[in-house]
Amino acid sequence: MNVSVTDAAPKPAETLSCYIQRVRNSLSLTQLELSTKAGIHVQTIRKIEAGGTSRLNQKAKSGLAAALGIPQEYLDAVVKKVSLEAITSLKFCPKCWTPGTTLDPMWTSLRSKYCFACGTQLRDRCLSCHEPIVSLKFKFCPHCGKSYKQTE
Ligand SMILES: [Zn+2]
Ligand SMILES: [Zn+2]
Structure with missing residues (x-):
């Protein structure tokens, strides 16, 4: 059982901006490092963390999931504001x-x-x-x- 994956699960009612920030900080990544790892523009990450966007396209979602070491379903749950159990x-x-x-x-x-x-x-x-x-x-x-x- 991978403990870090469990810790990286979104908390109930956590917003996308809080969630990305929290997981990024737990991995000690800067926004720039995350953007490089995820293969998406750093502006996109800044926008997400500033709460400027609550949706992710497929590229951003798969990139972020891979870079943060979390299942894409976790991001789906946060974006759709549903519990993990629902997805x-x-x-x-x-x-x-x-x-x-x-x-x-x-x-x-x-x-x-x-x-x-x-x-x-x-x-x-x-x-x-x-x-x-x-x-x-x-x-x-x-x-x-x-x-x-x-x-x-
Ligand atoms: Zn088996
Ligand atoms: Zn039975």
């Missing part, structure tokens, strides 16, 4: 996930279909009865009693 889903790798622990953001990203570590297709439901996962605290499916972890 991610409870998905997990049945081989790598230890049921009862938090999920890696690499799995829960809406765009992820396969596990980044082992290539197994991600699941969002019980392998045996196909009921969706209701809580990450559960180790066993409440509908059929089977473990969420694939064992073989």
Whole structure:
């Protein structure tokens, strides 16, 4: 589990300008350094941090996400002012996930279909009865009693 990714998650009601500034500062990057890393104009970053823009085009979004080491979904959540849960889903790798622990953001990203570590297709439901996962605290499916972890 990558702690820095968790720390970099947007806080509820955090604005885009605060969020970019906070993550940039946590990485000790200047606006200029960030713009170089992200491949976008420093003016764009100044404008974002000054609160002058609340939207990101695809280029800025992917550049900033890569430079700040955060999933693009985090930026989507801030821009759309929705919770992370609304744009991610409870998905997990049945081989790598230890049921009862938090999920890696690499799995829960809406765009992820396969596990980044082992290539197994991600699941969002019980392998045996196909009921969706209701809580990450559960180790066993409440509908059929089977473990969420694939064992073989
Ligand atoms: Zn895996
Ligand atoms: Zn089940």
